[in-house]
Amino acid sequence: MSRRFAATSAACAAILAAGVALTATTAEAEQPAVLATPSFDFDSPQVVATGLTVPWGLTFLPDGSALAAERNSARVLRLRPGAAPEPVFTVPGVVASGESGLLGLAASPTYAQDNLVYAYFTAANDNRIVRFQLGQQGVTPILTGLAKATIHDGGRIKFGPDGKLYAGVGDAGNTALAQNPQSRNGKILRMNPDGSAPADNPTAGSLVYSLGHRNVQGLAWDAQGRLFATEFGQNTWDEVNHIVAGANYGWPTVEGNSTDPRFRNPIVQWSTAQASPSGAAIAGDTLYAAALRGTRLWTVPLTGDGGAGTPVAELTGQFGRLRTVELGPDGFLWVTTSNRDGRGTPAATDDRVLRFPQTTP
Known part of the structure; x- marks a missing residue:
């Protein structure tokens, strides 16, 4: 089925992406009106690159x-x-094993002046964030000492609309770290571009922005500046969360929705077979979540109060495991596959970077 909404700008198309709604649980029984969103033509993929091996971070x-x-x-x-x-x-010093290695990339919001690119990666003894300039040698660490493992390394980094750098950091397989406010694992971190703690973070001197996370791998902001994150569940529920400064999202005490007032519930939850959501992007008022195990791109209509409408799946099974999704400056939706990560069935051209055009109104 298809639904139509008014366009938010001249660059946005006016038709909601069509698809068949699959089973998902939203946080509210009665959904507020869904906000306007552009639409992408998922029947017209354009191949940007082939023959890559686990393209993870993507920035412009x-x-x-x-x-x-x-x-x-x-x-x-x-x-x-x-x-x-x-x-x-x-990037020097990367030690890749299992889910770890060179992960997130983020271009500086002032790249035209400083030519800086930021990277999150696994080194010999830790996960860390560094910055560097293309054409130069070496990197400058801005954050070190994050616990590493072959699983649950997090890795997504993005600059928010406030100019701060945000990082999704996994629990590194040690679930107790997620509820420990002194640990930076199992958290979403917020930092200045030099790695220092912003004065307006929830706790003075701490990088911790939110806690109680298992393995956040997607970060995206809507037009109102609200942060949303995708998160891998363990055996039952994957999540999309509306991230509020200082909030606790419950892991490992709860997975998915709960009635515990200490924890904030997800706005969407899926079974792990349907999703395993990695990267996230927002175009207009729709959140796109790249699903690994689910081998699909979830489209999640966002509502005016920070909740969600009914998710719809696109690209189901067409390109295998999907790792990253980003809205490009060209107006296309860019998606990377992850079929050579040891858990997929790669095609001859994998891994690929694809882009999908907006539909014509």
Whole structure:
């Protein structure tokens, strides 16, 4: 079925992405009106790159080109539609094993002035965030000492509309860390571009922005500046959460919705077979979540109060495991596959970076 909404800008199409709604549980029985959203043509994929190995982080430069991080090789590749991927940097000190390696990438919001790119990666003894300049050698650490493991390393980093750098940090397989306010694992962190704690963080001197997370791998903001995050569940429920400063999301005490007043409930939960949501992006007022085990792209209509309407699945089974989704400056929705991560069934052209155009109103 399809639903129509008014366009939010001249660049936004006016038709909600069509699809068949699959089973999902939302936090509210009665849903407020869904806000306006653009639409993408998921029947018209354009291939940006092929033959990559686990492209994880994806960010865009002012010239419109993209940078992609290969998890296992530690390479940073410049991507342009119609051109071969161009290796432009290799992050030193990356130690890849299991789910760990070179993970998130984020271009500085002032890249035109400072030429800085930020990366989250697994080193010999920790997970860390560094920054560097393309064409130069070496990296400058801004945050070190995050517990590492072969699972639950988190890794997504993004600059928010406030100019602060946010990081999803997994519990590194040690569930107790998520509820320990002194630990930076099992958290969403918020920091200044130099790694220091902003004065307006929930706890003075702490980078912790929210706690009680198992393994956040998707961060995205809507037009009102609200933060949403996707999170891997354990055996039962995957989540999309509306992130509120200082809030506790319950892991490992609860997974998914609960009646415990100490914890904030997700706005959407899926069974782990349907999702395993990794990257997240917001276009208009729809959140897109790239699903690994679910091998689909979930579209989640957001409501005016920070909740969600009924999720709809796109691309189910068409491209295998989906790792990252981002809205490009070209107006296209970019998606990366993750079929060479040891858990997928790669096609000859995997892994791929695809982009999907907006529909014509």
